[in-house]
Each structure stands twice: as structure tokens, then as C-alpha cells.
Amino acid sequence: MRLCATAAVGALSLALITGCSDGGGKDSGDGTGGKDGKPAAKALSAAELKQRIIAKGEVPGYEVGSVQGGIPSKDKVTAGDSRCEPVLRALTGVAPGEPAAHTSRMATEKKKDPTDDATSLDDLADGKFEDAIGKSMDLDVTVVTLASYDGGGAAAALKSVSDAVKACAGGFSGVQDGEKGEFTKVTEEKSSGTGEESVAFTAxxxxxxxxxxxxxxxxxxxxxxLATYTTINIGAMMSKKAYTVPAPVVKAQAAKLK
Incomplete structure (x- = not known):
């Protein structure tokens, strides 16, 4: 589990899954533009995306900063079944499709370390230390990636993820920077309902x-x-507690894209 904790602190990566193992939303158009005399969609620049992505102090209850370890290169993240690559890349913070520009941040839930309450070594004896460590890792770590596309690129990229969720429901294998891993299932979930259209899933x-x-x-x-959110909670995994992409992070990011 030590590798899992290390991976959670850094970028979300396929290496984490390797070390741990011994919903379609509303649609209000295809985003292609160029119809009824309206101009085709134009991508935001990298500078404009950096102004629009969440920043320090903008998400209540979360520390926002750079992605520790960085986002992997797209060509370093590949799936055994190429249809599953949009899902795998989303899980590692890589923007789907062919964006003109992209940028990423990491939001980490603020939590008190339960070991701070210990008054002596006896307080952490008999398995209490392991329990305290588990509780200290019970926090959501979310990588947010914003990517902008020309024309209908954003709609096409989102569709590629939605199609991959359906095609790869039975699981798939993949590689990131030489690290091999496997997901046994992919399940579509109810999305946040923000934006024009969305897809949420669990791998x-x-x-x-x-x-x-x-x-x-x-x-x-x-x-x-496109805003891509990927969340992991090591403590929740250890205790078999349910968790999901945190609403405060999605809400704060959506507000900056209006």
C-alpha cells in the first residue's frame, strides 16, 4: 500500500493501479459551429486556459496547486485495446483527442492528521497506528485538466471517451511509461450535470x-x-468506503468556465 500512497500524492497514474494489485450527461448540440451563419468554435490559448483553471483559494476545503509529478505524455499512455485509450488517458490526466492547448492543476482535500491527537506511543499501539495512517489518507486527490479545441474537436473528444466507457465495460490492460496495469471493469456513473454535455465513469x-x-x-x-476530473482516495480504498469526484471541485471549475 506504500506505493499507492506515493502515487496518490503525485500524479494519478497507471503505476498506482499496478502497485495496488498483488454518466452520459445532457447534450445541447455537437459544438461544431459554422451553422446558421455562426462562426466555428475557436480554441482558447494556453494562457487563457491558465486564467480559467481553478487556482489556490478558489475551492473551499481544498488545497490547489501544480500536479506533483506532472501529466504524462500522451504517447506514453497506451491501452491493449486502442478503443480504451480515451478512458485510460482521462484517468491519467491526459486531455482526450487533439486539443490546441491544455493545462492541469491538482486539488487535495484538507484534512487533519489523526496522529496529531495522540498523546503517547501507547495511543498508537495495537493496530491504532495503522488505523490512524489509513484515516490520514482518507482524502480526495483530484487532477483537473482543461483542454481547448478548434471547431467540433471538443465534442468529438468527449464522444471518444463516452464510446470508450461503453466499449471497455469488461475491463482492459494498459501501459504508462513502461508500467503495466489492468482494470477489470469500467462503469458509467451519473455525471455532475455541468456544462453542455458530460460523461462520468469508474474504472x-x-x-x-x-x-x-x-x-x-x-x-x-x-x-x-473540456474539463477532465480524475479522483483517487487511498484511505477510502483501504476502508472500502465509497467516494467520487468531489462536487466542490467540479462546482468551482465550472464557475470559471461560464
Missing amino acids: TNDSGKEGAMPLHAEVVRHGST
């Missing part, structure tokens, strides 16, 4: 002795921009 590896290890993600289209 799970439940083949190991530690049981189900889920990663949660959502991709939302705001005009010509």
Missing part, C-alpha cells in the same frame, strides 16, 4: 487480494473546452 481493478480499487473520472464539455 476498477478488483483482481487483487485487497479487493476493489476504483478510480473515478468525469469529462465535461463547456463549449470548445
